[in-house]
Amino acid sequence: MKYLVLIFLFCFLAACSGTKKAVENTPKIGTEVLKTKDSITKKEVKVKKTNTTKKNEVEKPKQELNQTLRKEFKPIHQLWDELLLKHVSKNGNVNYKSFKTERKKLLTYIHTLNLMFSNEKFDTFSKEEKLAFWINAYNAMTIDLILRHYPIKSIKDIKNPWKQRFWKLDKKWWNLNDIEHEILRKMDEPRIHFAIVCASVSCPKLLNEAYTASNLEEQLIKVTQCFLSDSTKNNISENTLKLSKIFQWFAKDFKQNGSLVDFLNQYSGVQISAKAKKSFKNYNWGLNE
Secondary structure, three states, X not given: XXXXXXXXXXXXXXXXXXXXXXXXXXXXXXXXXXXXXXXHHHHHHHHHHHHHHHHHHHHHHHHHHHHHHHHHHOOOOHHHHHHHHHHEOOOOOEOHHHHHOOHHHHHHHHHHHHHHHHOOOHHHOOHHHHHHHHHHHHHHHHHHHHHHHOOOOEHHHOOOHHHOOOEEEOOEEEOHHHHHHHHHHHHOOHHHHHOOOOOEOOOOOOOOOOOOHHHHHHHHXXXXXXXXXXXXXXXXXXXXXXXXXXXXXXXXXXXXXXXHHHHHHOOOOOOOOOOOEEEEOOOOOEEOO
């Protein structure tokens, strides 16, 4: 009997030990589900971050491009202004050698002119806006014409320089003659002849800033007075005029509101007699560098 009790006690203890191990080895369902859920959440977050990164990688170049366009295209003549300030002296001398290193920027500017001219609202622009546009276009294209052939000693070294159609605005290929004679001269503003520059020594000095509608009147007065007071271009006294051939070639343009003397008296520091004798100087076609 004693032995039977001991055997029964031993079996009972063994059974309890097995149950404890079974309980310890039983999967903790709640904990495992929580861990799995956390894993899914972390994975989903990681995927979202990756997608956001890819989107940013696409958007960033667009933003940078837009910033570049804003910088170079607005205001429309800003890039041209920067090029002139950098490569043209206050005396109007052009450093074509250094200008040539930035010809891509010059072509970018001419492309902005194309975009502006192609805009359906161009016809609604004011006279000042159109004058500034065409004066800048003429000067930029003249610089580009020289750079296409540089080094040269004169614009006349180029065959038919004013008839070369290198520049497209909207659907038309333009040359310098078109801009000067078909556009600018028909806008009844004779002072354009002191603003557009044909890359020559006897031409007016190239202004080292872009023409703008808001500053146009002041700029035209400045270049006209500068040209008339330059003794290498004109010699003006009360009774004697030794003038640039520009006044001979475009005489009609300066007589729209009176005589040539009437026009000159508006901008000359000398009061010229209506009976002053006129003659015209030889024109130096050497490059204005």
